[in-house]
Amino acid sequence: MTEHQPTDHESIGAPDLTAAIRDAVDVGFPSTVADLANLVRIPSVSWPAFDAAHVARSADAVAELLRGTGVFDLVDIRRSSVEDGSELGQPAVVASRPARNGKPTVLLYAHHDVQPPGKESDWETSPFEPTQRGDRLYGRGAADDKAGVMAHVGAIRAFAEAAGDFDLGIAVFIEGEEEWASRSFANFLRDNRELLAADAIVVADSGNWDLETPAITVALRGAVAFNVRIRTLAHASHSGMYGGAVPDAMLAAIRLLDTLWTADGSVAVEGLTSADLEPPAYDEAQLRSETGLLDGVTPIGDGPILSRIWAKPSVTITGIDAPDVANASNTLVPEVLVRVSARIAPGQDASAAFDAIRAHLEAHAPFGVQLGFEGVDLGQAFLVDTSGWAVEDTRAAMTDAWGRPPVDIGVGGSIPFIAELVEEFPGAQILVTGVEDPDSRAHSPNESLHLGVFKRALLSEALLLARLDARGSGTS
Incomplete structure (x- = not known):
């Protein structure tokens, strides 16, 4: 596919079309929020321990919403096998309307699966x-990411209502397992390549700078996650009888894991790199406000705060399988299983980063303990070409929707499948947008969506569809 050239007439769309889109968004917004609420009621957690029937029901609901727009030639629910071919992934929804008269095609992506809720007692509702x-x-x-689904649906509704007939090609891909590592994503792209091929891809799964300022995500850290099994004993032994002479797995784990960081909390793993990014101003007070950092607890790392989040690696221990306090006995624990979750800077290969972390742990293992590595998940970092x-x-x-221009931001989290989109559709331009704000608390208890941000994000996308429809020919 080749680059499009704007036509001589207004590529932004006629002023009356812009006004009509704004009116359509205003009138349709209450029903859009109601549709979003109906999706939220479906507990579509894609993790294996949860009922997959809810994910299937969520896919059905999304498909009906897309059919209800009346603009697509095809709306379907499809699955592809996971990477090792052992099983099918969770159901995804696809829709397609081919471009006409040489107009471009845009692919709209979001996901309808969600994170587990965690302890219900941690939620206020x-x-x-x-x-x-x-x-x-x-x-x-x-917020994450059924609001992204409804931003697409609402934008299509508003644009179609205001424009009437139009020539823009629109493809939609609403994934069903993003929160479970998108394990069938690459195969799904290959299986549906012709249906999903596009000139531009909008990934609605990120956030905005604040409640009044939009953002385009231009940098995403990669992800490296794995389990490390730490073993010191063939069986448990009495801690009073042998403690002080025999190293138990918990002692070894504590000593080993502590080597991953320097005294200020920076990552101490040789071979992990940083990226050269210039973040906007962001101070400690804002960090405290957005994260709930307790009084007296200091931030970790060094350098500008956003550089630590966007451009440097981080390592987090997200789980430990060991006896809990309620069941603790006077026992030397023979084995501990630890989940390590690392974020890597844009520009570093995820496999190389895993090799560096593994080499570090093997080199720093105390007392000659045995280490085993399993459950490895890798996701590549990403830098957007903004030209x-x-x-x-x-x-x-x-700018039209929010009344101010967007800020280019990085994100400390990862969207690993974007690298797979680039691999499968190398000629497409990738746009990472979102409906969240700094207080959305995605993945956390009391996750929420600011409805003003949501409305402006939806309007932005509807206006974007009009701009793309106004572009001239140029697709090969």
Whole structure:
């Protein structure tokens, strides 16, 4: 596919079309929020320990919403095998409307699966009963990423209503297992390549700078996660009888894991790199406000705060399988299983990063303990090329919708499948947008969506569709 050239007439769409889109968004917004609430009520957790029937029901609901727009020639629910071919992935929804008269095609991506809710006692309201308090809608998936799904649906509705007939090609891919590592993603792209091929891809799974300022995500850290099994004994022994002479697995784990960081909390693994990014101003007070950092607890790392989050590696221990306090006995624990989750800087290969962390742990294992590595998940980092026409159109649409231009941001989290989109569709321009704000608390208890941000994000995308439809021919 080759680069599009704007036509001589207004590539932004006629002023009356822009006004009509704004009106359509305003009129349709209450029903869009109601549809979002209905999706949130479906506990579509894609993790294996949860009922997969809920994910299937969520896919059905999304498919019906897309059919209801009336713009697609095809709406279907499909699955592909996971990478090792052992099973099928969770159901995804695809839709397609081919471009006409040489217009471009845009692929809209979001995911309809959600994270587990965690302890319901940590929620102020039930996680799967959407609850509006003030300007925020609370519930698991209200922001991540069922709001992304509804931003696409709402934008298509508003654009189609305002434009009537149009020539823009639109493909939609609503994934069903993003929160479980997108294990069938690469195969799904290959299986549906012709249906999903596009000139520009909008990934609605990120956030905005604040409640009043939009953002385009231009940098994403990669991900390396794995289990390390730490063994010191063939069986448990009495801690009073042998403690002080025999190293138990918990002692070894504590000593080993502590070597991953320096005294200030920076990552101490040789071979992990940093990226050269210039973040906007962001101080410690803002970090405390957005994260709930307790009084007296200091931030970790060095350098500008956003550089630590966007451009440097981090290592987090996200789980330990060991006796809990309620069942603790006077025993030397023979084995501990630890889940290590690392984020790696844009520009570093995920496999190389895993090799570096593994080499570090093997080199620093105390007392000659035995280490085993398993459950490895890798996700590549990503840097967006911001020079293309699609990014230019997105900036303009966001400026029109929000009343101020977007900020280019990095994200400390990862969206590993973007690298697979680039591999499968190398000529497409990637746009990472989102509906979240700094207080959305995705993956956490009391996840929420700010409805003002949601409405502006939806309007931005509807205006973007109009701009893309106004572009001239140029697709090979």
